[in-house]
Amino acid sequence: MERDAxxxxxxEDIGTYGGAFKVTAGMWEKFGxxxxxxxxxxxxxxxxxxxxxxxxGMRPVxxxxxxxxxxxxxxxxxxxxxxxxYRWGAAVPIVVRGPSGAGxxxxxxxxQSNEMWFVHTPGLKVVAPATAYDAKGLIKASIRDNxxxxxxxxxxLYRRIKDEVxxxxxxxxxxxxxxxxxxxxxxxxxxxAMVWVALEAAELLASDGISLEVVDLRTLLPYDxxxxxxxxxxxxxxxxxxEDTRVxxxxxxxxxxxxxxxxxxxxxxxxxxTAPDTPVPFSPPLEEYFLPNVQKIAxxxxxxxxx
Amino acid sequence: xxxxxxxxxxxxxxxPDAKTLERMLYYLKLTREAETRIEQVLYRQGKIVGGVYxxxxxEAIGVGSAIQLLxxxxxxxxxxxxxxxxxxxxxxxxxxxxxxxxxxxPSRGRDNTLHIGDMGRNVIPIISHLGxxxxxxxxxxxxxxxxQQGNVALVHFGEGTTSRGDVHEGMxxxxxxxxxxxFICNNNAYAYSTPTDxxxxxxxxxxxxxxxxxxxxxxxxxxVLAVYSTVEKxxxxxxxxxxxxxxxxxxxxxxxHSAHDAAEYVPEKLFAQWKKKDPIARLEKIxxxxxxxxxxxxxxxxxxxxxxxxxxxxxxxxxxxxxxSDAREGVYCEDDCWWRSTPPVNE
Numbered sequence: 001m002e003r004d005a006x007x008x009x010x011x012e013d014i015g016t017y018g019g020a021f022k023v024t025a026g027m028w029e030k031f032g033x034x035x036x037x038x039x040x041x042x043x044x045x046x047x048x049x050x051x052x053x054x055x056x057g058m059r060p061v062x063x064x065x066x067x068x069x070x071x072x073x074x075x076x077x078x079x080x081x082x083x084x085x086y087r088w089g090a091a092v093p094i095v096v097r098g099p100s101g102a103g104x105x106x107x108x109x110x111x112q113s114n115e116m117w118f119v120h121t122p123g124l125k126v127v128a129p130a131t132a133y134d135a136k137g138l139i140k141a142s143i144r145d146n147x148x149x150x151x152x153x154x155x156x157l158y159r160r161i162k163d164e165v166x167x168x169x170x171x172x173x174x175x176x177x178x179x180x181x182x183x184x185x186x187x188x189x190x191x192x193a194m195v196w197v198a199l200e201a202a203e204l205l206a207s208d209g210i211s212l213e214v215v216d217l218r219t220l221l222p223y224d225x226x227x228x229x230x231x232x233x234x235x236x237x238x239x240x241x242x243e244d245t246r247v248x249x250x251x252x253x254x255x256x257x258x259x260x261x262x263x264x265x266x267x268x269x270x271x272x273x274t275a276p277d278t279p280v281p282f283s284p285p286l287e288e289y290f291l292p293n294v295q296k297i298a299x300x301x302x303x304x305x306x307x
Numbered sequence: 308x309x310x311x312x313x314x315x316x317x318x319x320x321x322x323p324d325a326k327t328l329e330r331m332l333y334y335l336k337l338t339r340e341a342e343t344r345i346e347q348v349l350y351r352q353g354k355i356v357g358g359v360y361x362x363x364x365x366e367a368i369g370v371g372s373a374i375q376l377l378x379x380x381x382x383x384x385x386x387x388x389x390x391x392x393x394x395x396x397x398x399x400x401x402x403x404x405x406x407x408x409x410x411x412x413p414s415r416g417r418d419n420t421l422h423i424g425d426m427g428r429n430v431i432p433i434i435s436h437l438g439x440x441x442x443x444x445x446x447x448x449x450x451x452x453x454x455q456q457g458n459v460a461l462v463h464f465g466e467g468t469t470s471r472g473d474v475h476e477g478m479x480x481x482x483x484x485x486x487x488x489x490f491i492c493n494n495n496a497y498a499y500s501t502p503t504d505x506x507x508x509x510x511x512x513x514x515x516x517x518x519x520x521x522x523x524x525x526x527x528x529x530x531v532l533a534v535y536s537t538v539e540k541x542x543x544x545x546x547x548x549x550x551x552x553x554x555x556x557x558x559x560x561x562x563x564h565s566a567h568d569a570a571e572y573v574p575e576k577l578f579a580q581w582k583k584k585d586p587i588a589r590l591e592k593i594x595x596x597x598x599x600x601x602x603x604x605x606x607x608x609x610x611x612x613x614x615x616x617x618x619x620x621x622x623x624x625x626x627x628x629x630x631x632s633d634a635r636e637g638v639y640c641e642d643d644c645w646w647r648s649t650p651p652v653n654e
Contacts, residue, residue, distance in 0.1 A: 034453060040483055045476035048442020049449060052460075055426055056381075056450035075473070079436050080443065086638050087417050088424040088432070089646035122638050146640040 011063030043073035064098035082123035097151035107282035130195035137172030177224035183213035187231035201297035268307030362387030364561030367586035371534030399619035441477025448486030467498020487545035495560035516553035528556030
């Protein structure tokens with residue numbers, strides 16, 4: 001925002017309050033009413049207004065207080081923002097960002113991973129950082145991108161992940177995955193908070209002599225097909241992991257592309273570890289059952305290692 | 308962006324001035340002729356691709372509002388505001404190319420009817436999900452307000468659209484943030500086949516303005532001078548920082564919802580009643596009465612308008628369809644974007 005006067009923030013309780021998760025804390029004090037705007041509870045108007053401002057040359061960043069509520073602004077994203085450039089050639093450089101995901105007992109309306117609504121919408125980009133470094137680099141890249149970007153911040157990571165984030169201006173390019181851990185036996189391809197669960201599983205399995213490679217997609221649309229295929233080919237076995245539910249999850253798409261383009265390199269079935277096809281339940285034992293965890297990944301990896 | 312200029316004082320006898328009245332008559336006639344050609348000739352000949360939605364009978368709303376916009380103002384027309392596109396500088400040739408799905412229409416064959424936009428001309432088109440442009444107008448209004456150049460955004464929609472949540476969210480946000488947006492409802496009595504008593508329970512939609520904390524005014528939408536002066540007041544208020552207004556233009560859709568719809572659900576007597584209130588005949592009478600144009604000059608104008616439409620139709624018919632494989636292009640806006648790197652065929 002210091003670098004580019006066209007960047008401004010719009011959302012519910014983001015100004016004086018600093019946002020439900022304090023992501024925008026201190027911004028209102030620094031940039032004032034015109035650039036950190038508290039909006040009414042109107043997700044559709046928030047996204048729609050972001051589109052209008054973007055058409056006028058701005059780079060708005062709209063916050064959904066929880067990404068669950070993006071459903072109320074869905075139409076403006078998938079029908080207005082996503083299609084304008086294709087329809088009449090105007091750039092719509094907006095970012096719609098917010099906290100997603102489960103693990104904090106938020107229940108069915110504060111825990112969803114609904115990224116696939118947008119991955120299935122041509123014209124959008126969908127981003128899901130797993131590290132603090134990436135959160136900074138990817139949000140900057142998203143703001144500077146000329147397309148609508150839907151940016152998923154996993155709420156479980158807000159207070160749990162710590163790493164060195166340089167003060168200087170840098171970006172992490174959209175569309176590029178990162179190999180978080182090199183391995184030889186099984187490629188675990190995942191994103192968001194599940195990257196950390198996969199890394200923990202990799203550590204556990206290393207003592208069993210099973211070597212996991214962990215791929216962090218970082219951008220879900222357009223995803224880094226080259227990186228996905230190269231890890232699949234290298235390990236010959238693949239686990240596709242996500243917190244999102246099973247049917248229609250990104251794992252299905254990745255399984256298809258691996259089967260189409262790297263079939264000959266595979267030594268075993270493509271395995272999915274995902275949440276079941278249910279809403280996200282609230283009570284701890286139910287939510288723990290719902291979420292993929294180290295044990296579920298380890299079980300899947302041990303079965304797959306037999307091939 | 309042009310700076311808003313203070314409204315010049317006009318002769319008390321004629322408002323707006325003779326020149327503006329003449330231009331309004333021209334745009335009313337051009338709109339009527341073009342839409343009639345599209346709906347009643349080209350569509351029936353199978354030359355129009357896709358649906359046909361026109362604003363016959365309600366042309367005064369687009370004309371009476373867009374005619375007074377300044378360069379830096381932005382308009383978000385509805386699908387029945389053909390005239391707004393013309394007044395903002397879209398040529399008939401461009402528009403007919405779009406209706407006929409040609410590569411050199413503004414959408415290059417990507418989207419039909421009047422779904423054509425261009426920020427160079429400050430026109431943002433609707434999408435079929437009606438009401439979505441109301442929040443978009445708020446974002447436009449925020450930027451106009453920051454620029455402090457006294458510009459405004461006009462957003463048009465029908466009475467059926469007012470039942471959608473986006474209209475509520477947009478009007479509320481505009482009022483809360485005191486944005487320079489004028490919400491213009493063309494209440495044409497039917498939303499597809501649904502009459503107003505199945506759409507809303509207030510007597511006049513204009514009453515809703517008060518509920519949002521903005522002026523709500525109703526006006527005879529078939530009287531271009533009344534539309535002009537009502538919109539003028541709202542624009543003046545918006546330019547001077549007074550915030551948004553809501554205007555309900557009472558009019559009638561002198562056609563079906565679209566060209567395939569014979570509108571048998573509309574009582575014949577309503578068409579007959581509203582035919583007497585035709586906005587073009589009414590302005591013609593004023594123009595003749597004030598001796599701005601003679602009967603002969605009006606006949607010449609009619610002839611001129613017909614020729615312009617003939618030219619646009621011929622041009623569009625001679626224009627190529629898009630190349631099939633271009634369907635894949637321009638999904639994303641990148642530095643070497645197809646929209647900028649590849650000029651449309653025939654341009």
